[in-house]
Amino acid sequence: MLQSCIPQEIFTPEDFTEQQQLIGKTAEEFAVNEIDPNIPKMESKDFSVSRELIRKAADLGLCAVEVPEAYGGLEMDKISASIIAERIAKYAGFATTWGAHSGIGLLPIVYFGNEAQKRKYLPKLISGEVIGAYALSEASSGSDALNCRARAQLSPDGKHYLLNGEKMWITNAGFAGLFTVFAKVGGERFTAFLVERNSPGLSIGPEEHKMGIRGSSTCPLLLNDCKVPAENVLGEIGKGHIIAFNILNIGRFKLGAMCVGGAKEALRNSVQYAKERKAFGTVIAAFGLVREKLARMAASIYTSESMVYRTVGLMDAALFAVDRAGSQTSIEVRKAIEEYAIECSIVKVWASEMLDYVVDESVQIYGGYGFVEEYPAERVYRDARINRIFEGTNEINRLIIAGFLLKRAANGELPLSTAIKKFMDEVLGPLPLQENTSSFAGEIQYIANTKRIGLFVAGVASQKYMQAIQEEQEVMAAIADIVMEIYAMESATLRAQKMSSKLSGAAAANSLDMARLCLAHGMEKIENSARKILSAASEDDALRTNLAILRRLTKVEPFNLIAISRQIAARVLERGQYAPN
Amino acid sequence: MKILVCMKQVPQKDAPLKLNAGGTWIREDVSYEVNEPDAYALEEALRQKEKNGGEVIVITAGPGRAQQVLREALAKGADRAIHLEDDAFVGFDALNMARALAAVIKAEPFDLIFTGLQSDDYGYAQTGVILAELLGIPHATIVMQIESSGDGIRVKRELEAGYFQFVEMPLPAVLTIQSGINKLRYATLLGIKQAKNKPLRKITLAELQSAVPAGAAGNLQKIERLYVPQKTKNTEFIQGTPAEAARTIVEKLRNEVRVI
Ligand SMILES: Cc1cc2nc3c(=O)[nH]c(=O)nc-3n(C[C@H](O)[C@H](O)[C@H](O)COP(=O)(O)OP(=O)(O)OC[C@H]3O[C@@H](n4cnc5c(N)ncnc54)[C@H](O)[C@@H]3O)c2cc1C
Ligand SMILES: Cc1cc2nc3c(=O)[nH]c(=O)nc-3n(C[C@H](O)[C@H](O)[C@H](O)COP(=O)(O)OP(=O)(O)OC[C@H]3O[C@@H](n4cnc5c(N)ncnc54)[C@H](O)[C@@H]3O)c2cc1C
Numbered sequence: 001m002l003q004s005c006i007p008q009e010i011f012t013p014e015d016f017t018e019q020q021q022l023i024g025k026t027a028e029e030f031a032v033n034e035i036d037p038n039i040p041k042m043e044s045k046d047f048s049v050s051r052e053l054i055r056k057a058a059d060l061g062l063c064a065v066e067v068p069e070a071y072g073g074l075e076m077d078k079i080s081a082s083i084i085a086e087r088i089a090k091y092a093g094f095a096t097t098w099g100a101h102s103g104i105g106l107l108p109i110v111y112f113g114n115e116a117q118k119r120k121y122l123p124k125l126i127s128g129e130v131i132g133a134y135a136l137s138e139a140s141s142g143s144d145a146l147n148c149r150a151r152a153q154l155s156p157d158g159k160h161y162l163l164n165g166e167k168m169w170i171t172n173a174g175f176a177g178l179f180t181v182f183a184k185v186g187g188e189r190f191t192a193f194l195v196e197r198n199s200p201g202l203s204i205g206p207e208e209h210k211m212g213i214r215g216s217s218t219c220p221l222l223l224n225d226c227k228v229p230a231e232n233v234l235g236e237i238g239k240g241h242i243i244a245f246n247i248l249n250i251g252r253f254k255l256g257a258m259c260v261g262g263a264k265e266a267l268r269n270s271v272q273y274a275k276e277r278k279a280f281g282t283v284i285a286a287f288g289l290v291r292e293k294l295a296r297m298a299a300s301i302y303t304s305e306s307m308v309y310r311t312v313g314l315m316d317a318a319l320f321a322v323d324r325a326g327s328q329t330s331i332e333v334r335k336a337i338e339e340y341a342i343e344c345s346i347v348k349v350w351a352s353e354m355l356d357y358v359v360d361e362s363v364q365i366y367g368g369y370g371f372v373e374e375y376p377a378e379r380v381y382r383d384a385r386i387n388r389i390f391e392g393t394n395e396i397n398r399l400i401i402a403g404f405l406l407k408r409a410a411n412g413e414l415p416l417s418t419a420i421k422k423f424m425d426e427v428l429g430p431l432p433l434q435e436n437t438s439s440f441a442g443e444i445q446y447i448a449n450t451k452r453i454g455l456f457v458a459g460v461a462s463q464k465y466m467q468a469i470q471e472e473q474e475v476m477a478a479i480a481d482i483v484m485e486i487y488a489m490e491s492a493t494l495r496a497q498k499m500s501s502k503l504s505g506a507a508a509a510n511s512l513d514m515a516r517l518c519l520a521h522g523m524e525k526i527e528n529s530a531r532k533i534l535s536a537a538s539e540d541d542a543l544r545t546n547l548a549i550l551r552r553l554t555k556v557e558p559f560n561l562i563a564i565s566r567q568i569a570a571r572v573l574e575r576g577q578y579a580p581n
Numbered sequence: 582m583k584i585l586v587c588m589k590q591v592p593q594k595d596a597p598l599k600l601n602a603g604g605t606w607i608r609e610d611v612s613y614e615v616n617e618p619d620a621y622a623l624e625e626a627l628r629q630k631e632k633n634g635g636e637v638i639v640i641t642a643g644p645g646r647a648q649q650v651l652r653e654a655l656a657k658g659a660d661r662a663i664h665l666e667d668d669a670f671v672g673f674d675a676l677n678m679a680r681a682l683a684a685v686i687k688a689e690p691f692d693l694i695f696t697g698l699q700s701d702d703y704g705y706a707q708t709g710v711i712l713a714e715l716l717g718i719p720h721a722t723i724v725m726q727i728e729s730s731g732d733g734i735r736v737k738r739e740l741e742a743g744y745f746q747f748v749e750m751p752l753p754a755v756l757t758i759q760s761g762i763n764k765l766r767y768a769t770l771l772g773i774k775q776a777k778n779k780p781l782r783k784i785t786l787a788e789l790q791s792a793v794p795a796g797a798a799g800n801l802q803k804i805e806r807l808y809v810p811q812k813t814k815n816t817e818f819i820q821g822t823p824a825e826a827a828r829t830i831v832e833k834l835r836n837e838v839r840v841i
Contacts, residue, residue: 018652022773025653029767061770074770507610574597581610 001454001486002419004447007498010491011079011313013305013580014499023080026060027087035091042093042215043379045207047175050097050215051131058128062088063102067110071122078312078319082257086308089261092383093215099258100171100216101125103251105132108180108192111250111330112235112243117194121178133176135167135195135221136244142169143396146190146241150183150223154230161185161193161228163201167221169390173204174217181221182240189238193228201226212382246334248392249341253315255391256308256347259355262384263301266355266362268577269376270294274365275573284365291569292562293361298572299517300358302580304351306491311343342404345397346484352387352394359384398480403470405483406462420459423452427549439500442557443493443512446519449553450489450526454482456553457533460546464537475536478529485522492518499581507581510571514580516559517568527554582635584626585691587682587709588619588654590647591702605804606672615650618697622758624765626695627658629727636660638691642670642681648781655776656768662779667786672797675707682708683715684792685784693734694755698723706757713755720755721748725762
C-alpha cells in the first residue's frame, strides 16, 4: 500500500516448479480417484470412510507436508501446502477433515511442542494412525475464545491436571485420537493441553446437524475431571493465547487456497451444465447474462488464486531465510509466518466471500436444478458458507487487518503516517502523472490511485478518531475492505503483467481481461468504502473537499466490461473450466 | 532385470487443440501429460522390479517440457532417466524416433525394453516394433501380462474379439504395453522429493548425429495437412419394394457403414 511493486517480485501459479506441479498432480488424482467416489458415504456420515481416506492420504505424504523431516515429515514449502489444499477442496466435507487434521490438529505440536511431545505424537499423526483435533471454542465463547470457561487444576502430587468444562464445534471430534484443548489453569492462566481420546473423564457429545460440510464430524467435547498428565501441557502455562492465535493465523492462507479449489469445481460444473441445458431453443451458455456470470466467476477465482500464491510465495521467501538447523527454528518459522498475518487474513476473507459469490451464481445457472439435491450446486452452496465463520469470522478478520496495520504504523514498523502526510501535502496540487508508458499504464493507474485513496481515508479517519479508531468498527472494516481490494487488484494485475511477458495472443489476453474485471469491480467497492469513511469522519466544507478529492482519485479510464466479460466467458466455455491463460 | 521404459509427453486428452499456422500439426500452447499406455508400461516395469529385482530406467525424446514425464517416473520409483532433448523430436516419425532410441540402447544394453502400445497423439503404434527390428531382437505387441519363464519370458497378448495369445520369447526383447493392464500408482510426496536427486542424463540431438543425421528431415512419413473433420448430413431415400429396400440397407450397412 505504501509503495509500488513489480511483477517479478510476486509468485504466481505460472511459477510452480516441476516438483510443485507433480505434487499438485498427486493431490488431484487422489481427489478424483479416492475422494470423489466416496462423497455420498461421507455425506451420510459414514466416517469410517473419512478415517480410511486420511490414512490413504497419509500414505501419499499428504498429511506430513508442514512437519519437519526430523519427525518423519516432508518439511515442504507453503506453496506446496496450498496446492494440496486447493486440490483436496474439490469436496469440502473431506477437505475440512483433512485440513483440521493436518493443520490445526498437528501444527500446534510442530510449532509449540517440546521434543518429547513431538517424538511421541507427530509420527502417529502424519501416518494417519491418530487423527488430530483442535478444541478452542466453547458454547459461550467463539470469537472471544480467550474468555473460555474450561478450567484446569493441578493435582496435589503435581503429576496431572484435571480439566473441567465443555468445548463446542470441534472438527474431527467423532474420531480424533488427540485434542489440543485450551483451559485456564487455576481459572486464570490460559493454557493448551494435549489430551488423548482415552483420557479418563473425556467424552464426546453427539454430532451437530449442520447446514453444510456434513461430510465432516463436528461434536462437543465434555471434560469431566478429565485427567491429563502434567507433561502434556503444550507450550507454557498462561501462554495459551500465543498458540491459539498463531495456529489460526498460520492456517488461514490454506483456507483461502481451499476456497479457490472449491470455486474452481463449482465453475467447472456450472460451465458443463450451461453447455448442456437448453432454453429458448439454444444452450443457456449462449446467453449474455449467463456468460457474464461465468466471466465474473472466473475472474474472481483468478484474483483470489493470484492473492493466495502471492502470499504463500512471500511466506516461503521469508521461511527460506530462516536457519533450519538453529535451535530456535520453530520460533523463527512462526515469526516469519506472523509477519504475513495481515495478508493471510486478507486471503481468508476475500477468498471465502469469493467462494460464496461463485456458488451462489452456480445455483442461479442451474435454475430450479440448482435448488435440489440431485445436482451438485445445492451441496456446494451449503458447504461454502462455513468459511466466513470459522478460522476467525470475517468480521474478526477485518478488524485484524485494519488493527494490525494501524498498530504497525503506530509503533513505526510501517511508515504509514509519513506516506499519509506526503499524500496530504501533494493532494491539493496537480496529481503526479504516472510516468509509466508500458502497455499496462492504465491498469497501473488504477492501482496507484486506489493506494492513494487508502492513504487518504486512513489519514482522514486517524485525524478524526486518533487512538479511538479501534472502537469505530465500521470505519475499521471499511479500511480493511479498501486494503483487501488493493491487494486483490494489484495481485491480479501483476500476475497478468507477468504472464504477458511469457505468453502471447489469447492466453495473455485472458489474464489481462480477468485482471481488468477485478480492477473495475475493486474500484467500485473502494469508492463506496471510502465515501462511507469520509462521510463519517468529516463534515460540511471539509467533507465536500474530501469527496472532491475522492472523485479525482476514482477518475480512471473505464474498461468495456461487457466486451471483456464476453471474451472471458468464451475462453471458459472453450476450456470447459477455469483457466488463467 | 534391467528394464528401459520409453515414455512420451503428449497433449492432454481433453485439451482443446488448435492447428498450427502451417496446418501440419497442433499448436504448442496446450497442456501436456504422459502418454497413457506409457504410464502402464512404467507401472509394469516397477512391478517387475519389485518382483524380480533390478533397475528401471526411463527415457524420453522431446523438448525441455518433456522432462516432467521423467521426473514423474522418477517420483514413482524409476531409478534414473535419460532425456533426448530437442524441440525437433516432436516432428520425428516412428522410424526416426526408433533410430534415435536405438542409438542410445546400443551403447547400454537392457534386458527388457517397454514402449506404450501407441502414442495418443500420432498413434503410429510403430516405434516399439521398428526399435526391436533395428536392435535385432524379438518383440511382442499389445502385451497385457509378463511372467518369467526359464531364461526368457512368457507374455500375454491381446488379440481381437476377446482372444488372447501367449508367446514365449528370449531376452532381450521389446514389448509394447497395452493400457489398463494394472493399477497405476501415485507419485508419493516423498517420492517426488527424492526424484530431485535421482540421475537424469541429457543427450542432445547433435550427439545422435550418426543415428539421425538429417533430423526430422529424415522422416519417411510426412503429414501433408491436418484438418478438423467437417460435419455433414446426408439423407438418402431408399426406393423399391420392402424386400428390395431391406436388401439395399443390409448391403449399405455391411459395405458402406461397415457395422455388420
Ligand atoms: C462446522 C464448524 C466447525 C468448527 N470447528 C472448530 C474446531 O475444530 N475447533 C474450534 O475450536 N472451533 C471450531 N469451530 C468454532 C468456530 O471457530 C466459531 O464458531 C467461530 O469462531 C465463531 O464463534 P461463535 O460461533 O461463538 O460466534 P460469535 O463469536 O458469537 O460471533 C457471532 C457474530 O458476532 C460477531 N462478533 C463476535 N465478536 C465480535 C467483535 N468483537 N466485533 C464484531 N463482531 C463480532 C461475529 O463476527 C459473528 O458474526 C467450528 C465451528 C463450526 C460451525
Ligand atoms: C422449489 C421449486 C418450486 C417450484 N414451483 C413451481 C410451480 O409450482 N409451478 C411451476 O410451474 N414451476 C415451479 N418451479 C419451476 C421454476 O419456476 C423454474 O425452476 C424456473 O422458472 C427456472 O426454470 P429452470 O429451472 O428450467 O431454469 P432454466 O430456464 O433452465 O434457467 C437456467 C439459467 O439460465 C438462465 N436463462 C434461461 N433462459 C435465459 C435467457 N433467455 N436469457 C438469459 N438467461 C437465461 C436462467 O436465468 C438461469 O440462470 C419450481 C421450482 C423450484 C426449484
